[in-house]
Amino acid sequence: MKQNKYDDPGFFENYSQMSRSIGGLDAAGEWHAFRAMLPELRDKKVLDLGCGFGWHCRYARDRQARSVVGADISENMLERARTLTNDSEIEYRRCAIEDFEFSEGEFDVVISSLAFHYVESFDHVCRKVHQALAAGGSFVFSVEHPVFTAVASQDWYYGASGEKLHWPVDGYYLEGAREANFLDNIVVKYHRTVSSYVNALLESGFSISKLSEPQPTQEMLDQIPEMHDELRRPIFLMIAAVKN
Amino acid sequence: MKQNKYDDPGFFENYSQMSRSIGGLDAAGEWHAFRAMLPELRDKKVLDLGCGFGWHCRYARDRQARSVVGADISENMLERARTLTNDSEIEYRRCAIEDFEFSEGEFDVVISSLAFHYVESFDHVCRKVHQALAAGGSFVFSVEHPVFTAVASQDWYYGASGEKLHWPVDGYYLEGAREANFLDNIVVKYHRTVSSYVNALLESGFSISKLSEPQPTQEMLDQIPEMHDELRRPIFLMIAAVKN
Numbered sequence: 056m057k058q059n060k061y062d063d064p065g066f067f068e069n070y071s072q073m074s075r076s077i078g079g080l081d082a083a084g085e086w087h088a089f090r091a092m093l094p095e096l097r098d099k100k101v102l103d104l105g106c107g108f109g110w111h112c113r114y115a116r117d118r119q120a121r122s123v124v125g126a127d128i129s130e131n132m133l134e135r136a137r138t139l140t141n142d143s144e145i146e147y148r149r150c151a152i153e154d155f156e157f158s159e160g161e162f163d164v165v166i167s168s169l170a171f172h173y174v175e176s177f178d179h180v181c182r183k184v185h186q187a188l189a190a191g192g193s194f195v196f197s198v199e200h201p202v203f204t205a206v207a208s209q210d211w212y213y214g215a216s217g218e219k220l221h222w223p224v225d226g227y228y229l230e231g232a233r234e235a236n237f238l239d240n241i242v243v244k245y246h247r248t249v250s251s252y253v254n255a256l257l258e259s260g261f262s263i264s265k266l267s268e269p270q271p272t273q274e275m276l277d278q279i280p281e282m283h284d285e286l287r288r289p290i291f292l293m294i295a296a297v298k299n
Numbered sequence: 300m301k302q303n304k305y306d307d308p309g310f311f312e313n314y315s316q317m318s319r320s321i322g323g324l325d326a327a328g329e330w331h332a333f334r335a336m337l338p339e340l341r342d343k344k345v346l347d348l349g350c351g352f353g354w355h356c357r358y359a360r361d362r363q364a365r366s367v368v369g370a371d372i373s374e375n376m377l378e379r380a381r382t383l384t385n386d387s388e389i390e391y392r393r394c395a396i397e398d399f400e401f402s403e404g405e406f407d408v409v410i411s412s413l414a415f416h417y418v419e420s421f422d423h424v425c426r427k428v429h430q431a432l433a434a435g436g437s438f439v440f441s442v443e444h445p446v447f448t449a450v451a452s453q454d455w456y457y458g459a460s461g462e463k464l465h466w467p468v469d470g471y472y473l474e475g476a477r478e479a480n481f482l483d484n485i486v487v488k489y490h491r492t493v494s495s496y497v498n499a500l501l502e503s504g505f506s507i508s509k510l511s512e513p514q515p516t517q518e519m520l521d522q523i524p525e526m527h528d529e530l531r532r533p534i535f536l537m538i539a540a541v542k543n
Binding site: 202205206212220221222223225226229248250264289 | 493508532
């Protein structure tokens with residue numbers, strides 16, 4: 056299934072109101088961690104899979120990437136990207152993550168932010184990214200963490216007074232689709248284990264260079280009291296890998 | 300803290316009654332997965348950190364390892380190992396995992412089964428193992444999974460009728476000691492995140508070759524109905540790494 060929830064007008068409207076949609080990368084709580092995993096981008100050819108509004112494409116150009124391709128399945132997203140983050144060396148292309156077609160070794164860096172948990176086969180993505188990268192090229196991505204995606208409700212377990220008791224994990228090994236509630240809509244997310252993410256990369260010919268389960272910064276903890284709950288369970292998983 | 304709970308007579312007696320203590324490797328539910336991660340052992344010099352009764356040392360010799368050193372902090376464990384798994388080419392040495400001293404590059408393979416979650420600094424272990432391994436040598440270990448060690452109680456969250464509702468996760472990012480109940484005793488286990496395990500290896504100069512969150516085999520699921528609960532949350536994490 057190739058999901059394109061972002062071309063559903065109601066869903067897109069809700070997404071457009073999220074702070075990360077309005078404020079860009081600095082409004083995304085995990086950006087500090089993702090940025091730290093990126094390789095040097097100067098003079099590199101970069102592909103962003105599931106580029107959304109193009110904030111990462113824009114960042115790559117700000118870091119003097121030679122050229123950038125942003126791919127997304129949603130026409131709504133790409134239209135907004137062309138408005139918000141346009142650049143002569145960014146090309147926005149409409150295609151599903153599963154379907155992108157590029158020349159072998161065309162890119163130096165492939166990135167993807169919070170998109171692969173919408174894709175059914177991560178093995179397939181790994182093989183395609185490996186093929187699209189030049190030798191020594193970097194692959195850096197973030198997904199919702201398997202601890203976060205295991206139970207479809209994606210919510211805390213609450214006590215009688217509405218307090219957050221803990222985060223529930225169940226069905227961890229039952230990989231596959233979960234109907235999750237996101238922005239008041241039912242969205243299909245694919246749960247995979249941590250080992251499935253890591254081993255798919257290794258089996259496709261990548262070396263792992265870093266794995267991150269990002270935490271809020273001290274500044275975020277100080278400014279936003281609810282951020283302390285983000286220390287109780289991981290919400291994102293990020294992996295940086297290199298093509299052997 | 301170097302914990303030596305196994306020289307507490309009551310605890311050791313309880314441990315000795317566990318099926319894995321009596322039946323050896325085949326009675327350990329995760330052995331099929333651990334075995335699959337081991338490299339070729341023939342003619343290798345092998346070190347087992349936290350060797351317990353020596354079942355893995357014995358296995359290494361059965362696979363024609365040239366020689367094996369089994370290290371454990373517990374005199375009780377080593378005494379039992381010398382009785383159960385004695386071999387002219389296995390040397391059992393008493394030392395804490397944190398303290399072992401070997402020549403640089405002395406071993407081809409270092410293994411450890413369910414011991415490192417008793418050790419406070421995994422970084423320290425990684426540096427020592429890296430130093431003890433020859434170039435290209437293998438490091439394969441299992442630990443209790445961070446999803447399993449996050450909450451000290453290490454138990455399911457139960458419903459009103461005593462049914463297992465789900466597995467609770469909390470305090471995931473708060474690494475460090477947990478007082479866990481194991482075999483009717485309080486044991487100190489150290490919780491670490493998945494990323495801490497992986498990045499400590501990478502930063503010490505290892506490459507990751509495989510990560511496993513082992514599941515019961517179909518045979519185990521068929522024979523032991525309760526094993527189905529083991530599909531609901533991960534209990535063990537295993538990593539195979541190679542010294543660069």
